[in-house]
Amino acid sequence: MVCRGGHGPDRAALIGAEKKIAAVSGRAHLVRRSIERHARTTDERDTPMTAKKQKIYTHLWYAKDAEGAARHYASIFPDSRVDRVTPLPAESPSGPPGSVSIVDFTLFGERFQAMTAGPHHDFNDAISLVVECDSQAELDRYWNALLEGGGRPQACGWLTDRYGVRWQIVPAVLDQLMRDDDPARAKRVADAMLKMVKLDIATLERAYRAE
Template sequence: MPKVVSNLWFAEQAREAVEFYVSVIPDSRIGSTTILPAETPSGPPGSVELVEFTLGDQAFLAMKAGPLDSFNHSFSIAVLLDSQAEIDRIWDAFLANGGTPEACGWLKDRWGLSWQIVPRKLGEMIANSDRERAKRVTEVMLGMVKIDLAALEKAFKG
């Protein structure tokens, strides 16, 4: 069975970013770290660092390899949570660490990576077969910055 790993290219501070992510996201851990011993297009021997880590059940590889392309909204990490307390804790931790809030539960961390800090129920409510309920939830969610689970549930109930 193949293993799929998302690769995140950091200009600098890959290890610092990973340490922050695993400290905030439950059931996360850092695996191995490798310093490339050969010269690469990014620099001399030792200038590229690879950090394997897991957030929840998702595998990632962070690579510190100098500037290339910046992160953008075409890739984000969604953290699906079960309570408002979890949403608040993780949201607040990202903002306290230099993150910037965006719309609809999205934020950018201090390294420019996009995150969606959202309740697990949101996907279920939006996909509900009662399209009027789904529409109400979607309209309420579109007016939010940080997600308010109680407001979404209220919109869902009508």
Template sequence: MPKVVSNLWFAEEAREAVEFYVSIIPNSRIGRTTILPAETPSGPPGSVELIEFTLGDQAFLAMKAGPLDSFNHSFSIAILLESQVEIDRVWDAFLANGGTPEACGWLRDRWGLSWQIVPRVLSEMIADSDRERAKRVTEVMLGMVKIDVAALEKAFNG
């Protein structure tokens, strides 16, 4: 069975980013680190570092390889959480580490990577067969910065 791994290219501070991510997301760990021993388009031998890591059950590879393209909203990592307490903890950790809040539960970390910090139940609410309930939840969510689970539940329940 194939394994799918998302690759994240960092100009610098890949190790710092990975250590931060695994410190705030439960069931996460850093795996193997490899320093490329050959010259690459990014630099001399030893200038490119590859860090394998897992966030929850998702595999990633962080690569420190000098500047190329910046992260943008075309790629984001969603963290689906069970409670407001968990949302607050993760959200606050990102902000305390230089993150910037955006709309609808999104934020950008200090390295420019986009994250969605959302309750697992949100996708169920917006996919509900009662489209009026789904609409109310969506409209409330669109007015939020950090997600407020109680406000979503209130909108959902009418």
């Protein structure tokens, strides 16, 4: 270090300057660490919310006992629960304050919502919930559970549960079998499916192989 006027640096001044630089650097380091901690905390806090955010979800209108329906479904499927029940605090065409309730629930980790609001609309075959099953045991379990208490089997893997909601309980492999590049294979699978009420994976696969 060379100072103006040709004189060497003053030792005390150098030491004082070094201390100031160290102090500033230390404060800067602490500030950086604080910012990093805040960023990590924010990320940890926000990431689950972002991951769970669902822009579109199914809303079901029940004549009565939407909460009972949601609890029934949550007892059948994994990663499922009733999250919240909210009475409508105002009078509506369906009745006085509190007569309508909104039920938020989760099935297979996905958000659903149901409403108890009187017998103004019925469920029908135009809307159904599809459950893809990886095994016959899983398919049988969901099929039987959804029929409990007054449900009705229909055809081709369809059923109506005791609340009137339509379900399709199907093998996960079904789409693959029916979209085969060989039209004859796909037709055999479709023909076999159309003869069934509850779908049977082994029978569909035998039809695919022409056995």
